[in-house]
Structure formats: structure tokens, C-alpha cells
Amino acid sequence: MKESILNKGVAQIHIAVLLFGFAGLFGKFLSCSPLYIVLGRTVFASIALFLHAHFFSRTSFFIFEKKKLFFFILQGILLAVHWFTFFYSIQVSSVAIGLITFSTFPLFVTFIEPPVFKEKLKIIDVFTAGIVFIGILLVIPDFDFSNNITKGGFFGIISGFTFAVLALVNRKNARIADPVTVAFYQNFFAAVFLLLPIALMRVKSPQLIDLPSLIFLGVVCTALAHTLFIKSLSIIRAQTAAVIAGLEPVYGIILAFFMLNEIPGTRTLTGGLIIIGTTLFAGIMTQAKES
Numbered sequence: 001m002k003e004s005i006l007n008k009g010v011a012q013i014h015i016a017v018l019l020f021g022f023a024g025l026f027g028k029f030l031s032c033s034p035l036y037i038v039l040g041r042t043v044f045a046s047i048a049l050f051l052h053a054h055f056f057s058r059t060s061f062f063i064f065e066k067k068k069l070f071f072f073i074l075q076g077i078l079l080a081v082h083w084f085t086f087f088y089s090i091q092v093s094s095v096a097i098g099l100i101t102f103s104t105f106p107l108f109v110t111f112i113e114p115p116v117f118k119e120k121l122k123i124i125d126v127f128t129a130g131i132v133f134i135g136i137l138l139v140i141p142d143f144d145f146s147n148n149i150t151k152g153g154f155f156g157i158i159s160g161f162t163f164a165v166l167a168l169v170n171r172k173n174a175r176i177a178d179p180v181t182v183a184f185y186q187n188f189f190a191a192v193f194l195l196l197p198i199a200l201m202r203v204k205s206p207q208l209i210d211l212p213s214l215i216f217l218g219v220v221c222t223a224l225a226h227t228l229f230i231k232s233l234s235i236i237r238a239q240t241a242a243v244i245a246g247l248e249p250v251y252g253i254i255l256a257f258f259m260l261n262e263i264p265g266t267r268t269l270t271g272g273l274i275i276i277g278t279t280l281f282a283g284i285m286t287q288a289k290e291s
């Protein structure tokens with residue numbers, strides 16, 4: 001019985017990570033501005049999370065404490081910037097470039113986390129970060145921003161950086177509320193934050209035909225994926241979840257190959273293998289030490 005429950009948790013997180021990887025393809029499926037892609041994603045995710053909490057988990061979403069609201073707003077802004085740069089990276093380059101360069105976020109966590117939480121920087125973490133940096137140099141061919149691969153890689157790295165900061169903020173305030181409430185408010189305030197740049201900038205808006213894709217992106221690839229991910233954490237170890245989450249770019253690149261006929265170049269694949277492989281190895285080693 002215990003093994004079957006564990007297998008259920010592993011299956012849930014693999015489905016969640018597959019959906020996270022699939023979300024990247026919408027940067028190519030949709031021709032509208034990434035601002036609208038993220039707005040649609042966050043609005044429909046917020047609605048789905050609210051309904052799920054209200055009818056299934058009976059979670060109360062009404063938060064009036066100033067400290068909690070401040071951090072929810074901060075998390076929403078970080079999430080909006082993270083997803084905008086992520087989809088923009090994919091639109092100007094490819095799904096593989098966007099996902100691989102986003103996967104550099106552990107590199108930023110390595111150097112930001114110790115001073116924030118007053119922890120010692122480990123030599124092995126510096127070593128793995130150096131290997132990840134080599135992978136980045138392989139993925140990005142040069143530093144000429146007229147090259148779409150370079151531009152996409154740059155914004156993918158910004159996406160990874162903002163995700164790292166978001167992850168650390170989430171860790172800092174892990175007990176501020178239950179995970180579903182946090183996910184709801186992050187998406188809600190991300191949507192609110194995006195209204196201003198959309199109002200001020202002339203960007204390509206979505207067409208009516210894009211609506212089903214935006215709903216699917218928000219409800220299935222975001223709300224459902226987050227719910228499955230959170231549920232799996234009650235069954236499997238967080239470190240195991242982190243290792244499996246490292247497969248997101250692998251799933252995304254495979255889906256892009258079959259659905260978009262995107263075939264990454266040799267340099268991209270080599271750099272991607274170095275980045276993803278190093279991240280997975282570091283996660284497995286950490287898990288082994290904590291066992």
C-alpha cells in the first residue's frame with residue numbers, strides 16, 4: 001500500500017512537470033505579445049485555483065495582514081517578470097533555448113541563498129555552478145543581440161534569475177499561508193501588475209481564436225500542474241520533487257520536437273545536456289546526503 005501511494009506521488013509530479021514543460025510551447029502556439037500570454041495564464045489560473053480552493057479544499061483566500069499582502073504582491077511581480085521573459089525568450093528563439101537557459105536558475109540560487117539565509121557557500125556548489133556556466137557559453141553562440149539565439153538566451157537567463165529570487169522569497173515565507181493560497185495570490189497579483197504595461201504599451205493583442213489556448217494554459221498547465229505538484233509533496237520528499245522538476249526542459253524539448261518540429265542544434269543540445277545533467281546530478285547528490 002505504501003509503495004502504491006509513493007508511486008502515485010511520483011506519477012503526479014511527473015505529470016505536473018510535463019505540463020510545466022508543455023506550457024513553454026504556447027510561446028510558439030500564440031502569436032500575441034508575451035504580456036498577454038502571461039496575463040491570460042495568470043487570470044485563468046487564478047480563477048481555477050480560487051474555484052478549486054472554494055469547492056474542494058474549503059480554503060479561505062481572504063488575507064488582510066499587511067505583511068502577507070506585501071509578500072504576495074512581491075511574489076506576483078516576480079512571477080509576472082519571470083513568465084514574461086520566459087515566453088519572450090521562446091518567441092524570439094526556440095522552445096529549447098528558452099527552457100535550457102531558464103534551467104540556469106540553480107546557478108543563481110547557489111550564490112544568492114547563502115547570504116540571504118546566512119548559510120555557508122559550499123565548494124561543490126561553486127564547482128557545479130562553474131559547469132553550468134560552461135553550458136551557458138555553449139548554448140549562447142556570441143554576445144551579439146542581433147542574433148535571436150543570443151537574445152533568447154539572455155531573456156531566458158533573466159527568467160531563470162527572477163525564478164531563483166521568487167523561489168528564495170517563497171522559502172523565506174514558506175509558512176505565510178498554505179501553498180494553494182500562495183499560488184492563487186501569486187497569479188492574481190501577477191495579473192494585476194501586468195495591466196499597467198499592457199495599458200501603456202502598444203503590444204500585439206490576442207485574437208478570439210487564442211482564447212481556448214490561453215484557458216488551457218492557465219487552467220491545465222498552471223492551476224492543475226501546481227495542484228498536482230503541491231499534492232505530490234505530501235507523499236514524496238521535497239528533494240525528490242526538485243530532482244524530477246529538473247526534467248522540465250527535457251519534456252519541453254521532446255514535445256517541441258514532435259509538435260513544432262523544432263530540432264535543437266548540436267551546440268544547444270550539448271550545452272543543454274551539461275546544464276540539465278549538472279542540475280540533476282547536484283539534486284541527486286543533495287538527496288543522497290540528506291537520506
